[in-house]
Amino acid sequence: MIGNARMSQKYPTSSSRKRSPLSSGKYSAIGLLAYCRPGFEAECAQELQNIASLQFVYGYSKIEKGSGVVFWRCSQGNALDVYKEIEVSRCIFARQVFCALHDLEIEDPTDRVSPVVEALRAGGAFGFLHIETPLEDEAGSLQKLAKKLTAPMSAALRNAGILSKAKSEELPQLHLVCLSGQHIIAGLAIYPNSSALPLGIPRLRFRNEAPSRSALKIEEAFLTMLTPAEREFVLKRGQRGVDLGAAPGGWTWYMVTQGVKMTAVDHGALQQELLEDPAVTYVSDDGYVYKPQKKVDWVVCDIVDKPKRTMERMADWLCYDWTTYALFNLKLPMKTRMDEVEACLQRLQERLLGADIESEVRVKQLYHDREEVTVLALTGHFLTAFQKH
Structure with a gap:
C-alpha cells in the first residue's frame, strides 16, 4: 500500500511554523543577501530564486564566483515577503540569509557612518548591530575595517534612534556587510529566519583524540x-x-x-x-x-x-x-x-x-x-x- 512519506519541505513556508514578527510597512527591502561555501554561489542563488518563486516574487542574483556571497535583487514583488518564509536551517546551500535593505556605495572613505545613518533613518528600529565581512582578504583589511567601524557606527545609530540603547531580542538585528571599503549592504535579521551564529558558521574545537577532522x-x-x-x-x-x-x-x-x-x-x-x-x-x-x-x-x-x-x-x-x-x-x-x-x-x-x-x-x-x-x-x-x- 502506498502511504504518505512526510518529507521536510525543501523551502519551508509559514504554514509549518510561526510567522516572522516583521511589518513590511516599517522596513523597505530590496533583496536578500546570503553566505554559502565558496564555489557554490550558483546553487545558493538558485535556491533563493526557488524560495522567492513560491511567493510569486521574482528577481535576479549578483554573484562573484568563489566569494561565498550571493546578492539576490528583487525586481517584482516584496523581498520582505520572501524573507519571512525563510528558515536558514532548512536551506541547503545558504548558511546565512538576511533581508537586504540598502545597497550603499560610500563616496567618502573618511565618513562611512553618515551614509548608513541617513539610509536607515526612515525605517524601523533595530535591537543589535553586527558589522561583518564574509570575504577573506589576505591582509584582513575588511575585518579590521568592520572592527574599527563598530563603536562610532553604534553610537551614531543610537543617537539617531535607529539602534536601541540596550540589546533587544524583540527587534530585528541590523547587519552591515562590508564587501569592500566603499561598498556596504545594510540588512536585517530575525531568528530562526537567519542564523544566530556569526556568518552562519559554528565555532567548533577539534579534539586531539579524535581520529580525523x-x-x-x-x-x-x-x-x-x-x-x-x-x-x-x-x-x-x-x-x-x-x-x-x-x-x-x-x-x-x-x-x-x-x-x-x-x-x-x-x-x-x-x-x-x-x-x-x-x-x-x-x-x-x-x-x-x-x-x-x-x-x-x-x-x-x-x-x-x-x-x-x-x-x-x-x-x-x-x-x-x-x-x-x-x-x-x-x-x-x-x-x-x-x-x-x-x-x-x-x-x-x-x-x-x-x-x-x-x-x-x-x-x-x-x-x-x-x-x-x-x-x-x-x-x-x-x-x-x-x-x-
Whole structure:
C-alpha cells in the first residue's frame, strides 16, 4: 500500500511554523543577501530564486564566483515577503540569509557612518548591530575595517534612534556587510529566519583524540540540523548505531562520545584506541554490503562514492526497517550539483512512499562539508513527538 512519506519541505513556508514578527510597512527591502561555501554561489542563488518563486516574487542574483556571497535583487514583488518564509536551517546551500535593505556605495572613505545613518533613518528600529565581512582578504583589511567601524557606527545609530540603547531580542538585528571599503549592504535579521551564529558558521574545537577532522562534520550536523530538544530526543546514551565506511573512525568516535554503542564497518584500518574501546565493534566488510543482525537506532555514512549509490543504500536501511535514523553525506559532482541533490531526494521520497514510511528529511551543506551535502532522515516516534506537518 502506498502511504504518505512526510518529507521536510525543501523551502519551508509559514504554514509549518510561526510567522516572522516583521511589518513590511516599517522596513523597505530590496533583496536578500546570503553566505554559502565558496564555489557554490550558483546553487545558493538558485535556491533563493526557488524560495522567492513560491511567493510569486521574482528577481535576479549578483554573484562573484568563489566569494561565498550571493546578492539576490528583487525586481517584482516584496523581498520582505520572501524573507519571512525563510528558515536558514532548512536551506541547503545558504548558511546565512538576511533581508537586504540598502545597497550603499560610500563616496567618502573618511565618513562611512553618515551614509548608513541617513539610509536607515526612515525605517524601523533595530535591537543589535553586527558589522561583518564574509570575504577573506589576505591582509584582513575588511575585518579590521568592520572592527574599527563598530563603536562610532553604534553610537551614531543610537543617537539617531535607529539602534536601541540596550540589546533587544524583540527587534530585528541590523547587519552591515562590508564587501569592500566603499561598498556596504545594510540588512536585517530575525531568528530562526537567519542564523544566530556569526556568518552562519559554528565555532567548533577539534579534539586531539579524535581520529580525523571528519568528527567536526558530524558534530556540526547534530548541532545545526536539530534543535536542542530534538537532539535530546534522538541521540541518547545506550543507543546502538552503525558507521558504514568508518575508517579511520571520526564519526564512530563522535557517536561513542555521545554514549552510542557503535559497529564500525570498513575494510580499512580503524584507530587503535577505537578498536580497544568496549563500545566499538569492528567489522571488516564493505559498507554497501553489510546488513545489521537486528535493528539499530542510527546508521551514519560518510563513504566517498556516487551520491545515487549512497542514497539507494541509505534508503535500503530506512525502508527495510534496519534503522530509525540515518545521517549520511552525498558527494556531489563538479557540475549539475543542485540537480543531483534534487534527484537523490526525489528518489529517497519515492522509496519511502513505496515502503509506507513517514519521515522527515533535512539536507544541509555544512561549514565542514566540502563538495558534498549532509542528509538527516528521521522516522519513528520523532514525528509524533514533534508534530511535524
